[in-house]
Amino acid sequence: MQKSIPYMQLRGGTSKGLFFLSKDLPEDVEAIKRTVLLAMEGTTEGDPRQIDGLGGAHSLTSKAAVVGPSKHPDADVDYLFLQVVVGKGQVSTGQTCGNILAGVAPFAIETGLVKASDPLTRVRVNMLNTGGICEVLVETPAGQVNYSGTARIDGVPGTAAPVICNYLDVAGSTCGALLPTGNALDEVGGFRLTCIDNGMPVVLLRAADFGLSGYESVEDLSNNLELKAHIEQIRIQVGPLMNLGEVAQKTVPKMCLIAPPKHGGVLHTRMFIPQVVHDAIGVLAAISVATAVVVPGSIAEGVAQLLNPDVSLFSIEHPSGECKVQLNYELLDGKIVVKKAGVLRTARLLSRGELFVEV
Structure with missing residues (x-):
């Protein structure tokens, strides 16, 4: 027996995922995880090829969002993010995803959860995984989501309409x-x-301390098993120090090797998410890295190039280009207080219909 479930597939930022209305899935989180795993891989035992499901056999294309009306007084919709750990038969809700979030507002408008305005619709998203509100601005001329435009983000071919994500109080x-x-x-x-x-737990380390330039290719780092094992060992040790407990089976914290910028940004990065080397950098990870740049005494001192101490736009370089982060912050009693962090993303509706999972 198979059960059909309505869904949409959207690209959000540099990720791709399945989007569901909360009313179409079970209420229990473990039951939701099982459904998403079956939808993505076709089995609960784990298949790295995801041949019997809709997943793309990569962490960036094995994501899902569950969206529904919000009970939060300051939000329009609730957003639960799910990350399928490719081939492991596991689904994590221990983090959120800023790229997939870029598709939440278009999805909410497409499904009628939020009524569109003309020419712009503001959707306040309550991030259930971690807490915090993200204000998302979507172009909706004549009340329809616009996906075409001239905005470009590194890691995605072509251009599209801009989606502005302003993260509020996520520190x-x-x-x-x-x-x-x-x-x-x-x-x-x-x-x-x-x-x-600052929205994503990240550990920053200097690439030079590992005998690296920090500009190695994703492929070279992926094949460096000794390096990955070393970084994972540090990650496991640092988990309890970050109030995350035992992290061996968790997807946070992310590990970030940093080096001086090469292309006019403030910092060059290589992200481990946590064991896989990222082709780019996650949105919230970029926000956390940018925040570290302005924290007095952080590991970024002497590596980052912050020519203007009053700068508010930070270019975080990564293997596919850059991610620009707008930080609204101030220094109070020697401590950084972040009021708002904004990023530009794009999104596109790829498909809609019903998928089938075994009951």
Whole structure:
């Protein structure tokens, strides 16, 4: 027996995922995870090819969003993010995703959850995984979502209509504090590092401390099994220090190697998410990295090139180009207070219909 479920597939930023209305899925989170796993891989036992499901056999294309009306007084919709751990038979809700979030507002408008305005619709999204509100601005001329435009983001071919995501009060949303350890700089396993959470828990380390330039290709880093094992060992040690507990089976924190910028940005990065080397950088990870740049005494000091101390737009370089982050922050009593963080993304509706899973 197979059960049909209405869905849409959207590209959000540099990711691609299946989008569901909450009313079409079970209420229990574990049951939702099972349904998403079956939809993506066709089995609960794990298949790295995802041959019997709609997944793309890659972490960036094995994502899902569940969207529904919000009970939060300051939000229009609730958004639950699910990450399928490719081939492992696992689904994580331990983090949110800023790229998939870029598709939430268009999906909410397409499904009638939010009524469109002309020419722009503002959708306030309550991020259930971590907490926090994101204000998303979508072009909706004549009340219809516009997907065509001239906005370009690195990691996505062509251009599209801009989707503006303004994250409000997300500092410490997962770990409980912007600097979860209480320090701007820590030492773990003989390596100096900075632990930070401005919407995504991230650990920053200097690539040079591992004998690397920081500009190695994704393929070279992916094939460096010794390096990945070393970074994973540090990640496991740092998890409890970030109030995340045992993280061996979790997708956070993300690990980020940093180096001086090559193309006029403020910092060059290589992200591990957490064991896979990212082709680009996640939105919220980029926000956390950008925030680390302005934290006094962080590992980014002496690596980042911040020519103007009053800058508010940060270009975070990655293997596919750059991610620009707009930070509204101030320094109070020697501590960074982030009021708002904004990024430009794009999104596109790829398909809609019904998918089938075995009951």
